[in-house]
Amino acid sequence: MIRRTIREWEHIRYGMDETAIPEPQADRIAAKARESVFAGRDDEGVLEHGRKGLRARGVVGVIVTPDCQLEILPKIEGAGESDVEQATLRGRLIHMLAMVWNIRIDAGAVTRLGWQRDTLLELLIRLYCSKLTDAVRKGMPRQYTDQEDDLPALRGRLDVTRQFSTLAVSPQKLACRFDSLSLDIALNQVMRATIGKLSRLAQAPDNQRTLRELNFAYADVSEVSPGDLRWDQVVLDRTNTRWRELLSLARLFLRDRHQQTSVGPIDGFALLFEMNVLFEEYVARLMVRALAGTGLRVSAQGGLRACLYEGETGRFRTRPDLIIRKGNQNVLIIDTKWKRIRRIDDPHDGVSQADVYQLIAYSRIYGCPYVMLLYPHHGGMPPDPIRQRYSIAKPGAQESLIVATLDITESHPKHDIALRDLVLNCLNFAAAA
DSSP states (O other): OEEEEEETTOEEEBSSSTTSBOHHHHHHHHHHHHTSTTTTGGGTOSEEEOSSEEEEOSEEEEEEETTEEEEEEOOOOOTTOOSOOHHHHHHHHHHHHHHHTTOOOOHHHHHHHOTTTSOHHHHHHHHHHHHHHHHHHTOOOOEEEEEEEEESSOOSEEOHHHHTTTTTTOTTSEEEEEEEEESOSHHHHHHHHHHHHHHHHOOSHHHHHHHHHHHHHTTTSOOOOGGGOOGGGOOOOTTSGGGHHHHHHHHHHHTOTTEEEOSSSOSOEEEEEEHHHHHHHHHHHHHHHHTTTTTOEEEESOOOOEEEEETTEEEEEOOOSEEEEETTEEEEEEEEOOOOOSSTTOTTTSOOHHHHHHHHHHHHHTTOSEEEEEEEOOTTSOSSOOEEEEESSSTTOSOEEEEEEEOTTSOHHHHHHHHHHHHHHHHHHHHHO
């Protein structure tokens, strides 16, 4: 299989060498990308299918066809970094996904994943296999389920209606209804469906071997197609909480909005993530942890206030990325932007006028005097994160827009500290003003 890796917004030309992609394979990759839920968003889609090659956009992940696999990695760089290795970018992306999906990756798992030799898809499959193998060794979940059977001796309770109708001519049998502790439950069916799907996608020999072993372990569980799985019947309680992470990974592969998969035999697969959305969700998760114990509350994708009214009818509802509240008061609104700014006032590589207008509108609509645009820090910027305050509408005004950056290459605890300091310093400045 042909494997190629590019980074967001990069080109890969058509050709037969290792730095290019053959045009027939590129056509199939582009066709699979057009089936994604992200295709056509803002008239951009996932890939630009040009005459001379493919160009990635702001969506990352893996697109697979029977003879080709294209991996798109995000440009996650820290202060002073340039030309970061692909393995490092994969690791950082997976850690972002793990934070958003509440999946723990311990030091041992990091060593076993193999960032350098495999693509993002193989790494996620290996992570799933490792966690599922550990969970199966500790015992698969079981539940009592209702069973019906015709038995020579009474078990459970007698089904009187069936006994004196269907079995009226067979008095030697009793129509029994009883509870039986069973492996064939919704949670295990989800796991088996995930194993079946990944078995058709995995290319790494160790992943294929582990999936075969897991498939054998689930031989007594019904095989249910992903579209027919009863997610509503999956029960997580104190007896099986260790399966929560595996359920999150199963959703990622089987039914999450991030991916789009063909129906029937696997002729293609796309596991894609829009970096704008992923960065927003990542910051939201971190912000909740960062502000714990401060008396501040975080609301993600909340608000929903209208910006225009026709009589009593609101039009054009707004949805800020993050609203920081103290009691019933909105004290700070944050919009995250996955954009590599260089100079704040640069018309091409700086803060967008449209984004500024949007934040000023939020300030008015939500009665919040402090709003913030938060960008990722990267290697092309000064070493220290940006913390720039601008007065809104007039010099010295209390209402302020803050432009800030976050270095997401640091460890999660350092992110917590950075976000906590960023918010509290902003609000302390507001209190002093």
